[in-house]
Amino acid sequence: MYSNLDRPCRKNLTSHGLIYMGEEEHEITVLNISITGILAELNSHKKDIDVKYIFNMLLTTTIIDLYLPEMRLAGEAEVVRVDVDNDRILLALEFKNIA
Template structure:
Protein backbone atom coordinates (compact mmCIF):
# COMPACT_ATOMS: atom_id res chain seq x y z
CA UNK A 1 0.00 0.00 0.00
CA UNK A 2 3.03 2.26 0.38
CA UNK A 3 4.48 1.53 -3.06
CA UNK A 4 4.05 5.15 -4.14
CA UNK A 5 5.03 6.86 -0.88
CA UNK A 6 8.33 8.13 -2.36
CA UNK A 7 6.66 9.72 -5.37
CA UNK A 8 5.78 13.39 -5.05
CA UNK A 9 2.07 14.14 -4.93
CA UNK A 10 0.85 15.39 -8.30
CA UNK A 11 -2.14 17.70 -8.61
CA UNK A 12 -4.20 17.53 -11.80
CA UNK A 13 -5.06 20.91 -13.27
CA UNK A 14 -5.58 22.72 -16.56
CA UNK A 15 -3.26 25.67 -16.16
CA UNK A 16 -1.22 27.23 -18.95
CA UNK A 17 2.25 28.62 -19.49
CA UNK A 18 5.27 28.85 -21.75
CA UNK A 19 8.14 26.45 -22.37
CA UNK A 20 11.35 27.64 -24.04
CA UNK A 21 12.69 24.79 -26.13
CA UNK A 22 14.69 24.72 -29.35
CA UNK A 23 15.20 28.52 -29.29
CA UNK A 24 11.42 29.06 -29.37
CA UNK A 25 8.68 29.73 -26.82
CA UNK A 26 5.91 27.10 -26.90
CA UNK A 27 2.54 27.58 -25.23
CA UNK A 28 1.73 24.66 -22.95
CA UNK A 29 -1.23 23.26 -21.04
CA UNK A 30 -0.16 21.85 -17.68
CA UNK A 31 -1.68 18.39 -17.14
CA UNK A 32 -0.41 17.89 -13.59
CA UNK A 33 2.07 19.48 -11.23
CA UNK A 34 4.09 18.40 -8.20
CA UNK A 35 6.79 19.93 -6.03
CA UNK A 36 9.40 18.21 -8.21
CA UNK A 37 8.12 18.78 -11.74
CA UNK A 38 5.23 18.94 -14.17
CA UNK A 39 3.63 17.17 -17.11
CA UNK A 40 2.46 19.37 -19.98
CA UNK A 41 1.01 19.24 -23.48
CA UNK A 42 2.11 21.64 -26.19
CA UNK A 43 -0.92 23.81 -26.98
CA UNK A 44 -0.15 23.63 -30.70
CA UNK A 45 0.58 20.08 -31.79
CA UNK A 46 3.91 20.25 -33.70
CA UNK A 47 4.37 18.91 -37.21
CA UNK A 48 6.63 15.94 -37.86
CA UNK A 49 9.44 18.37 -38.73
CA UNK A 50 8.73 20.30 -35.54
CA UNK A 51 8.93 17.13 -33.45
CA UNK A 52 12.29 16.29 -35.02
CA UNK A 53 13.52 19.80 -34.16
CA UNK A 54 12.41 19.31 -30.54
CA UNK A 55 14.30 16.03 -30.22
CA UNK A 56 17.40 17.57 -31.83
CA UNK A 57 17.27 20.40 -29.30
CA UNK A 58 16.93 17.91 -26.42
CA UNK A 59 19.95 15.99 -27.69
CA UNK A 60 21.99 19.19 -27.38
CA UNK A 61 20.64 19.89 -23.88
CA UNK A 62 17.69 18.51 -21.89
CA UNK A 63 17.40 21.78 -19.94
CA UNK A 64 14.49 24.11 -20.73
CA UNK A 65 13.06 27.32 -19.27
CA UNK A 66 9.41 27.61 -18.28
CA UNK A 67 6.92 30.25 -17.10
CA UNK A 68 3.63 29.54 -15.29
CA UNK A 69 1.83 32.89 -14.86
CA UNK A 70 -1.11 31.44 -12.89
CA UNK A 71 1.34 30.40 -10.18
CA UNK A 72 3.84 33.27 -10.49
CA UNK A 73 6.45 30.60 -11.13
CA UNK A 74 9.34 30.36 -13.60
CA UNK A 75 12.74 28.77 -13.84
CA UNK A 76 14.79 26.00 -15.36
CA UNK A 77 13.84 22.34 -15.66
CA UNK A 78 15.18 19.12 -17.16
CA UNK A 79 13.11 17.20 -19.70
CA UNK A 80 12.81 13.58 -18.57
CA UNK A 81 10.25 12.44 -21.16
CA UNK A 82 8.93 13.75 -24.48
CA UNK A 83 6.52 11.82 -26.66
CA UNK A 84 3.54 12.00 -28.99
CA UNK A 85 0.29 10.83 -27.39
CA UNK A 86 -3.34 10.80 -28.53
CA UNK A 87 -3.93 14.22 -26.95
CA UNK A 88 -0.89 15.79 -28.64
CA UNK A 89 2.81 16.19 -27.82
CA UNK A 90 3.57 15.62 -24.14
CA UNK A 91 6.60 16.75 -22.16
CA UNK A 92 7.52 15.80 -18.58
CA UNK A 93 10.10 17.90 -16.73
CA UNK A 94 11.80 17.96 -13.34
CA UNK A 95 12.47 21.35 -11.75
CA UNK A 96 16.09 22.47 -11.34
CA UNK A 97 15.98 26.21 -10.50
CA UNK A 98 12.80 28.02 -9.47
CA UNK A 99 11.86 31.69 -9.14
CA UNK A 100 8.71 32.76 -7.30
CA UNK A 101 6.56 35.92 -7.53
CA UNK A 102 7.67 36.11 -11.15
CA UNK A 103 4.95 38.48 -12.35
CA UNK A 104 6.29 41.24 -10.08
CA UNK A 105 9.85 40.47 -11.21
CA UNK A 106 8.89 40.55 -14.88
CA UNK A 107 7.07 43.85 -14.35
CA UNK A 108 10.05 45.49 -12.64
CA UNK A 109 12.72 43.92 -14.86
CA UNK A 110 10.72 43.84 -18.12
CA UNK A 111 12.16 40.45 -19.08
CA UNK A 112 12.85 37.02 -17.62
CA UNK A 113 16.37 36.54 -16.27
CA UNK A 114 18.02 33.19 -16.92
CA UNK A 115 20.58 31.94 -14.39
CA UNK A 116 23.85 31.60 -16.31
CA UNK A 117 27.27 31.59 -14.66
CA UNK A 118 30.01 32.28 -17.21
CA UNK A 119 33.07 34.46 -17.66
CA UNK A 120 33.33 37.74 -19.56
CA UNK A 121 35.26 41.02 -19.67
CA UNK A 122 34.26 44.65 -19.26
CA UNK A 123 36.28 47.88 -19.59
CA UNK A 124 36.00 50.80 -17.14
CA UNK A 125 38.35 53.80 -17.43
CA UNK A 126 40.64 51.93 -19.87
CA UNK A 127 41.01 49.05 -17.42
CA UNK A 128 39.88 45.54 -18.33
CA UNK A 129 38.01 43.64 -15.59
CA UNK A 130 37.03 39.98 -15.58
CA UNK A 131 33.51 39.14 -14.44
CA UNK A 132 31.20 36.19 -13.94
CA UNK A 133 27.55 36.51 -14.86
CA UNK A 134 24.86 35.90 -12.25
CA UNK A 135 21.98 35.97 -14.73
CA UNK A 136 21.21 37.05 -18.29
CA UNK A 137 18.14 38.50 -20.03
CA UNK A 138 17.37 39.88 -23.47
CA UNK A 139 17.73 43.38 -21.94
CA UNK A 140 20.89 43.07 -19.86
CA UNK A 141 23.09 41.06 -17.51
CA UNK A 142 23.95 40.93 -13.83
CA UNK A 143 27.69 40.49 -13.23
CA UNK A 144 30.00 39.98 -10.26
CA UNK A 145 33.65 41.11 -10.11
CA UNK A 146 36.24 40.46 -7.42
CA UNK A 147 37.18 43.48 -5.33
CA UNK A 148 35.55 46.87 -4.98
CA UNK A 149 35.21 48.49 -8.42
CA UNK A 150 34.34 52.19 -8.12
CA UNK A 151 31.85 52.83 -10.93
CA UNK A 152 28.97 55.29 -11.04
CA UNK A 153 25.47 54.46 -12.20
CA UNK A 154 24.97 55.56 -15.79
CA UNK A 155 28.54 54.73 -16.84
CA UNK A 156 28.77 53.25 -20.35
CA UNK A 157 31.27 50.42 -20.86
CA UNK A 158 32.34 47.93 -23.53
CA UNK A 159 31.94 44.25 -22.69
CA UNK A 160 32.20 40.79 -24.21
CA UNK A 161 30.47 37.61 -23.16
CA UNK A 162 31.85 34.61 -25.04
CA UNK A 163 29.33 31.98 -23.93
CA UNK A 164 26.59 33.78 -25.88
CA UNK A 165 29.01 35.05 -28.53
CA UNK A 166 28.07 38.65 -27.75
CA UNK A 167 29.99 41.89 -27.41
CA UNK A 168 28.90 45.51 -27.32
CA UNK A 169 28.23 48.42 -24.97
CA UNK A 170 26.11 48.50 -21.84
CA UNK A 171 25.05 51.05 -19.23
CA UNK A 172 25.52 50.53 -15.50
CA UNK A 173 22.05 50.60 -13.94
CA UNK A 174 22.97 49.83 -10.34
CA UNK A 175 25.99 48.81 -8.24
CA UNK A 176 26.22 46.93 -4.92
CA UNK A 177 29.21 45.86 -2.83
CA UNK A 178 29.98 43.14 -0.31
CA UNK A 179 33.17 42.29 1.57
CA UNK A 180 34.98 40.77 -1.42
CA UNK A 181 33.16 41.67 -4.63
CA UNK A 182 31.14 44.12 -6.72
CA UNK A 183 27.70 43.18 -8.03
CA UNK A 184 26.43 45.18 -10.98
CA UNK A 185 23.37 45.36 -13.22
CA UNK A 186 23.99 46.28 -16.87
CA UNK A 187 21.53 47.27 -19.59
CA UNK A 188 22.51 46.64 -23.21
CA UNK A 189 22.82 49.78 -25.33
CA UNK A 190 23.88 48.12 -28.59
CA UNK A 191 25.53 44.89 -29.62
CA UNK A 192 28.40 44.97 -32.11
CA UNK A 193 28.49 41.22 -32.62
CA UNK A 194 25.96 38.48 -32.11
CA UNK A 195 22.50 38.58 -30.61
CA UNK A 196 20.99 37.22 -27.42
CA UNK A 197 19.96 33.65 -28.20
CA UNK A 198 19.12 30.82 -25.84
CA UNK A 199 17.40 33.22 -23.42
CA UNK A 200 13.58 33.47 -23.44
CA UNK A 201 11.61 36.71 -23.28
CA UNK A 202 8.60 35.55 -21.21
CA UNK A 203 7.28 39.12 -21.32
CA UNK A 204 4.03 38.80 -23.25
CA UNK A 205 0.82 38.02 -21.33
CA UNK A 206 -0.76 34.67 -22.10
CA UNK A 207 -4.48 34.52 -22.82
CA UNK A 208 -6.28 32.12 -20.53
CA UNK A 209 -7.67 29.03 -22.14
CA UNK A 210 -11.40 28.92 -22.71
Protein backbone atom coordinates in the same frame (compact mmCIF):
# COMPACT_ATOMS: atom_id res chain seq x y z
CA MET B 1 9.29 -3.58 -5.14
CA TYR B 2 7.72 -0.35 -6.34
CA SER B 3 5.76 1.59 -3.76
CA ASN B 4 3.32 4.41 -4.48
CA LEU B 5 4.93 6.29 -1.60
CA ASP B 6 8.11 6.75 -3.66
CA ARG B 7 6.32 8.92 -6.21
CA PRO B 8 5.57 12.53 -5.23
CA CYS B 9 1.89 13.41 -4.92
CA ARG B 10 0.57 14.94 -8.13
CA LYS B 11 -2.27 17.43 -8.43
CA ASN B 12 -4.30 17.47 -11.65
CA LEU B 13 -4.98 20.94 -13.02
CA THR B 14 -5.23 22.92 -16.21
CA SER B 15 -2.92 25.90 -16.38
CA HIS B 16 -1.15 27.58 -19.27
CA GLY B 17 2.41 28.72 -19.65
CA LEU B 18 5.43 29.07 -21.89
CA ILE B 19 8.68 27.21 -22.37
CA TYR B 20 11.77 28.36 -24.22
CA MET B 21 13.30 25.36 -25.98
CA GLY B 22 15.61 25.24 -28.97
CA GLU B 23 15.72 29.04 -29.29
CA GLU B 24 11.93 29.08 -29.75
CA GLU B 25 9.06 29.95 -27.45
CA HIS B 26 6.31 27.31 -27.17
CA GLU B 27 2.94 27.40 -25.42
CA ILE B 28 2.14 24.59 -22.99
CA THR B 29 -0.81 23.39 -20.95
CA VAL B 30 0.08 21.97 -17.54
CA LEU B 31 -1.81 18.73 -16.91
CA ASN B 32 -0.49 17.98 -13.42
CA ILE B 33 2.06 19.30 -10.97
CA SER B 34 4.05 17.97 -8.03
CA ILE B 35 6.72 19.36 -5.75
CA THR B 36 9.39 18.04 -8.15
CA GLY B 37 7.96 18.89 -11.58
CA ILE B 38 5.09 19.04 -14.05
CA LEU B 39 3.55 17.08 -16.89
CA ALA B 40 2.78 19.46 -19.74
CA GLU B 41 1.19 19.21 -23.16
CA LEU B 42 2.93 21.07 -25.96
CA ASN B 43 0.42 23.33 -27.74
CA SER B 44 1.99 23.31 -31.17
CA HIS B 45 0.42 25.23 -34.02
CA LYS B 46 3.07 23.89 -36.39
CA LYS B 47 2.40 20.59 -38.11
CA ASP B 48 6.10 19.71 -38.38
CA ILE B 49 6.70 19.43 -34.61
CA ASP B 50 6.97 15.82 -33.49
CA VAL B 51 9.04 13.81 -31.01
CA LYS B 52 12.04 13.65 -33.35
CA TYR B 53 11.97 17.45 -33.74
CA ILE B 54 11.91 17.86 -29.95
CA PHE B 55 14.79 15.43 -29.43
CA ASN B 56 16.83 17.34 -32.02
CA MET B 57 16.14 20.59 -30.14
CA LEU B 58 17.28 18.96 -26.89
CA LEU B 59 20.58 17.60 -28.26
CA THR B 60 22.62 20.47 -26.84
CA THR B 61 20.89 20.65 -23.46
CA THR B 62 17.83 19.19 -21.77
CA ILE B 63 17.44 22.27 -19.55
CA ILE B 64 14.69 24.64 -20.71
CA ASP B 65 13.25 27.91 -19.43
CA LEU B 66 9.77 27.69 -17.95
CA TYR B 67 7.20 30.41 -17.22
CA LEU B 68 3.81 29.72 -15.62
CA PRO B 69 2.15 33.12 -15.08
CA GLU B 70 -1.03 31.79 -13.41
CA MET B 71 1.08 30.14 -10.69
CA ARG B 72 3.73 32.87 -10.68
CA LEU B 73 6.51 30.36 -11.34
CA ALA B 74 9.53 31.01 -13.52
CA GLY B 75 12.88 29.31 -13.87
CA GLU B 76 14.58 26.28 -15.31
CA ALA B 77 13.39 22.70 -15.73
CA GLU B 78 14.89 19.57 -17.23
CA VAL B 79 13.02 17.57 -19.86
CA VAL B 80 13.11 14.02 -18.49
CA ARG B 81 10.57 12.36 -20.77
CA VAL B 82 8.71 13.01 -24.04
CA ASP B 83 5.61 10.96 -24.87
CA VAL B 84 2.97 11.00 -27.59
CA ASP B 85 -0.61 10.29 -26.54
CA ASN B 86 -3.39 10.55 -29.16
CA ASP B 87 -1.43 13.04 -31.29
CA ARG B 88 -0.59 15.13 -28.22
CA ILE B 89 3.05 15.69 -27.26
CA LEU B 90 3.55 15.39 -23.50
CA LEU B 91 6.66 16.67 -21.73
CA ALA B 92 7.67 15.54 -18.25
CA LEU B 93 9.64 18.41 -16.72
CA GLU B 94 11.65 18.25 -13.50
CA PHE B 95 12.19 21.55 -11.69
CA LYS B 96 15.83 22.64 -11.39
CA ASN B 97 15.82 26.32 -10.46
CA ILE B 98 12.34 27.76 -9.86
CA ALA B 99 11.37 31.05 -8.25
